[in-house]
Amino acid sequence: xxxxxxxxxxxxxxxxxxxxxxxxxxxxxxxxxxxxxxxxxxxxxxxxxxxxxxxxxxxxxxxxxxxxxxxxxxxxxxxxxxxxxxxxxxxxxxxxxxxxxxxxxxxxxxxxxxxxxxxxxxxxxxxxxxxxxxxxxxxxxxxxxxxxxxxxxxxxxxxxxxxxxxxxxxxxxxxxxxxxxxxxxxxxxxxxxxxxxxxxxxxxxxxxxxxxxxxxxxxxxxxxxxxxxxxxxxxxxxxxxxxxxxxxxxxxxxxxxxxxxxxxxxxxxxxxxxxxxxxxxx
Numbered sequence: 001x002x003x004x005x006x007x008x009x010x011x012x013x014x015x016x017x018x019x020x021x022x023x024x025x026x027x028x029x030x031x032x033x034x035x036x037x038x039x040x041x042x043x044x045x046x047x048x049x050x051x052x053x054x055x056x057x058x059x060x061x062x063x064x065x066x067x068x069x070x071x072x073x074x075x076x077x078x079x080x081x082x083x084x085x086x087x088x089x090x091x092x093x094x095x096x097x098x099x100x101x102x103x104x105x106x107x108x109x110x111x112x113x114x115x116x117x118x119x120x121x122x123x124x125x126x127x128x129x130x131x132x133x134x135x136x137x138x139x140x141x142x143x144x145x146x147x148x149x150x151x152x153x154x155x156x157x158x159x160x161x162x163x164x165x166x167x168x169x170x171x172x173x174x175x176x177x178x179x180x181x182x183x184x185x186x187x188x189x190x191x192x193x194x195x196x197x198x199x200x201x202x203x204x205x206x207x208x209x210x211x212x213x214x215x216x217x218x219x220x221x222x223x224x225x226x227x228x229x230x231x232x233x234x235x236x237x238x239x240x241x242x243x244x245x246x247x248x249x250x251x252x253x254x255x256x257x258x259x260x261x262x263x264x265x266x267x268x269x270x271x272x273x274x275x276x277x278x279x280x281x282x
Contacts, residue, residue: 006066007033008031008032008033009045011048012074017093017094048071049071051073052076070085085104110142118150118156121150127215130215133213134209136170146163159258161259165222170226173227174208175228209225209227210225211224221275229269
């Protein structure tokens with residue numbers, strides 16, 4: 001993991017898990033705050049870890065959030081409605097919590113690198129007006145989202161939502177990995193291996209994602225179509241339900257951060273994402 005000038009903030013009630021996690025975090029190259037109720041005047045929060053007794057830390061962290069901040073919430077309530085990137089049982093073992101922490105850091109690092117890649121390449125291509133693109137893997141999704149985001153205003157925000165929609169199309173669409181399954185795979189530290197296994201499985205290997213891009217005078221439209229069975233998109237578009245998992249998180253990011261509108265069609269295997277332009281396309 002690369003060093004970032006941000007903070008890891010842990011607010012978890014004392015106990016064997018908290019002590020072991022605290023010891024582990026001391027090996028981090030970044031600033032670590034364990035049990036600190038008062039945040040320093042400088043520094044943004046990159047990852048926050050809290051439990052039921054310290055729910056306020058999640059809210060406080062959002063006020064000092066760095067780019068793509070990740071939150072991990074440990075709860076004793078199976079029906080908890082708290083919105084966090086990762087929600088785990090309070091009795092989670094250390095190995096599982098460590099896997100989730102590493103996944104949170106990896107995801108954040110990926111988003112920051114994605115945005116840096118967009119910033120580096122902003123002047124590398126001319127304006128794309130239309131096109132159709134086909135991809136199959138997560139790496140291809142990342143590369144295509146970077147390229148297409150360059151054709152959009154606010155490309156550093158668009159690239160995050162665009163990649164989330166494309167990854168959803170691969171993982172949850174073509175590879176049929178549910179949100180609950182992804183959570184379990186991340187806890188076990190085997191998510192990437194399962195993705196690669198399914199990509200090589202004849203049952204899924206032939207599936208592709210098709211992206212259509214169209215730029216007009218007043219709007220930019222993306223249509224992303226996978227070859228999966230679809231899902232109950234109405235439930236996610238009205239707000240991720242409890243336990244909505246990682247498809248829900250991706251949809252929320254795309255809808256709130258990147259696009260003017262997000263519309264799922266039919267069974268949910270097709271989504272149209274629209275960006276409204278302020279004036280005629282330049």
